[in-house]
Amino acid sequence: MTTPPTTPAAAPGATRRLTTAQALIAFLARQYTERDGRRHRLINATWGIFGHGNVAGIGQALVEAGPAMPYLQGRSEQAMVHAAVGYARQSGRLRAQAVTTSIGPGATNLVTGAALATVNHLPVLLLPGDTFATRPADPVLQQLEVPHAGDVSVNDCLRPVSRYFDRVTRPEALIPAALQAMRTLTDPAEAGAVTLALPQDVQAEAYDWPAEFFATRVWNVRRPAPDPYELEQAVRAVRTARRPLIVAGGGVHHSGAEETLAAFAAATRIPVASTQAGKGSLRHDHPADVGGIGSTGTATADDLAREADLVIGIGTRYTDFTTASSTLFADPAVRFLNLNITGFDAHKLAALPLVGDARTAIEALCEALGALGHRVDLAYESAYTEAKERWERRVDAAFAAGDPEARPTQAQVLGLLDELVTEDDILINAAGSLPGDLHKLWRARSAQQYHVEYGYSCMGYEIPAALGVQLAAPGRPVWALVGDGTYLMNPTEIVTAVQEGLPVKLVILQNHGYASIGGLSESVGAERFGTAYRGRTEQGEFTGAPLPVDLAANAASLGMDVLRAGSVGELRRALAEARGADRPTCVYVETETADTVSGPPPAQAWWDVPVAETATRPSAVEARKEYDRQFAARRRHL
CATH class of the missing domain: 3.40.50.1220 (TPP-binding domain)
Incomplete structure (x- = not known):
């Protein structure tokens, strides 16, 4: 709970001369939410990667703000949004974070994270730099020219993935834009990504702001009763x-x-x-x-x-x-x-x-x-x-570890975690085969323990989200569970975890490819094509030896402590050591496939992935027969 500082009443007509960027940061520092009589600071920090589109604007404003607006240094724009989303979810949507980027690729890298936030109704404030509003030179560095529309920039690709979007082309336009942004972030029916595109010249332009713009504002998070x-x-x-x-x-x-x-x-x-x-x-x-x-x-x-x-x-x-x-x-x-x-x-x-x-x-x-x-x-x-x-007996069978010298299955990894965690632990996952196993098997001990992002099921979410969750829940064990495919998508925020001293626990399950899509590919007659991480054979197919990558060494090179586990017994010890660690720690384990030992129960219901209606390969022909059988059971509820 946060108690907002009191703000002296402004004299009628009083103003403060600040740049647009300075005014925005000062405004954000005094926004609060309130629900059930409890107040929380709304924007608790700003993530940022700086370039020419925001370094002299938002960057300079953050320097001036100092501790009034904490700054977090990210390594990937998409990952910064994921971290902010993890923070907002862990905070019950009552607290959020901002993300600032330069123009061009920095801004477009926000799109995936913005879509994830909006799909999941989680608030995040995006502050991408934009091209010059005054157009002193066209095109400027990183500007995409649109021949039929002079007022379009790459930031417009954030419109469809934002709950609210505005381009602040004059300093005074920030006032209504900022208020609408706060309204959207705090409305439980509207929450999602909010984008304020900020032309780089406008960010640095000074204006005499009405002092009341910087008054403390408390946004009530309503609980509407049913009709x-x-x-x-x-x-x-x-x-x-x-x-x-x-x-x-x-x-x-x-x-x-x-x-x-x-x-x-x-x-x-x-x-x-x-x-x-x-x-x-x-x-x-x-x-x-x-x-x-x-x-x-x-x-x-x-x-x-x-x-x-x-x-x-x-x-x-x-x-x-x-x-x-x-x-x-x-x-x-x-x-x-x-x-x-x-x-x-x-x-x-x-x-x-x-x-x-x-x-x-x-x-x-x-x-x-x-x-x-x-x-x-x-x-x-x-x-x-x-x-x-x-069903619980089936879960017990899937979790049973058996031989301590054997290589564990993915389900057994979850079983060993199940033995170890308490209601304080938080597990984060988003993509691959893990969400299915977790949904079927995991025994959630508290309301916040199960953090699986499946609205957008975005590979690469887990590691940065773990940072956001750890920032929102200091002192609690936070686990990011990833397969090798997801790890390779987005490991860069490991550096941020090390920099900030966040003791997140990363578990890498090495199965040499896209296990989830490999299984799906086989079920729809596509024969696991393009889903294994293997070298090419002389025939040009990806069926050679597993690629000689060492993800544990990679995590170590980014600053993590790494524990390698080659067996059930080693994994049990490594997980316990990681849970007690006070700095970022990775547990790396090669998993056994469920084809050779007991795995999780199969799917208990269908999922529609259309199968080729015409094909010459027997696998696809047979898969289509099964698809037609399942499809016949579909209905529209009218």
Whole structure:
């Protein structure tokens, strides 16, 4: 919790002469959020890489601001956004960070991170430099000329991935732009990437700013209550359902509604499945928790989904992984009740909408149903409880380490972590085969432990996000879990972790290629083409020996302490040592494939990846037959 400093009332007509960049940084330093009576500083730091487009503007302003606006030095523009997003997610969207870059490639490198932030409804403020507003010379260094539009720059590619975009072409235009930016960042229905493109000449231009622009502002993060009519309809739907199922999405976490959901589930005994973003909404040992749902879900949750007559979505976007590409909710009479803070998501799947804050709306539902003494049938509760116990035995089998001298499987790596961590630990992942294994197998012990970015599933997110999470949660063990493919995408912020003394724990699972897409490729008849990290044979195919790369040596060269683990026993010791380390530490392990030893259970539901309709190779012909069989089960919920 942060207490904002008091700001003396400005005299009428008082002004401060500052550059545009200095004014923006001074403004950002006095913005706060408030929810449930607790205040937090909104923009806690600014990440930056400097070039000619921002060094004399935002860069100089940060020098002048000193400790009033902490500066974090990044190595990759995309990674800086990922770090800021990790910080915002760990902070419950009540705190955020800014990211500044130069013009040209520095600005366009923001696009992937911005898309990730907006997809996941996580606030980040982007401050890319832009070409001269006054156009003293066209083109300037790194300027893209657009022959049919003189007012377009590369920064315009940030428009479709930003929740709010503005180009500040005059100093005084910063005032409405900055206020709109803060409104968007703090609105729970609008949060995402916000871009203020800043022409480099305007950044350095001085202006007499009204003193009230720099007054302390507190932005209330609202908790809108549901409409009474919608609430009445929702209560009626729940009361008449025989096999209801809750699907908890990321909105549960964004609202801080975990305890409220736990109380609601305990009172009604309605089972709770979770999306990737919603996992951890209930502890794994809550009686109503049935695990992940959808294409990477548990058998328990997916079987319940197939038979559910009412699906209660709370804060979910219903992606294709959650719905198993519209094949999962199979009851002919199934209905949907969607509790969401955005009307756009609340109306999906032709649902009864319940628009409002997740915690507030669950409380209203709980009060209404509690007064009616509502609870699911005991036979339904007993059935899913027994199914959950059966699934837990399958998890135990996948996690079982066995021979301490053997090379571990990926599932066994997770099992060893499962033995080690407490509710304080935070696990971060985003792409590859790990999200599927984690969603099916991981036993979340706290609301913040499971940090898997699967809205955009962006390779390279994990390491920089771990920095942001560690900054937001000092003292807690933070683990970034990556495969070799993801590591090679974006390891540069290891240097930043070393520079800042952030004791993140990096686990590199070396499987010599894109394991997830390799498996998918095989299943759709593409024969794992182009997915292994291997040398070429004389025939030109990538089926030679594994590439002689040494990712552990690479991590060490960037400043990490590295622990190599060649067996289950060595890995157990290395993970324990890394957890206790007080500086950035990497655990490197080569994993065994699940083809030779017990691996995780297979997918419990389908995912639609279209297969070639015509082909000569037998693998694709057979894959198309299976695709047609699964496709026939798709339906539109109208």
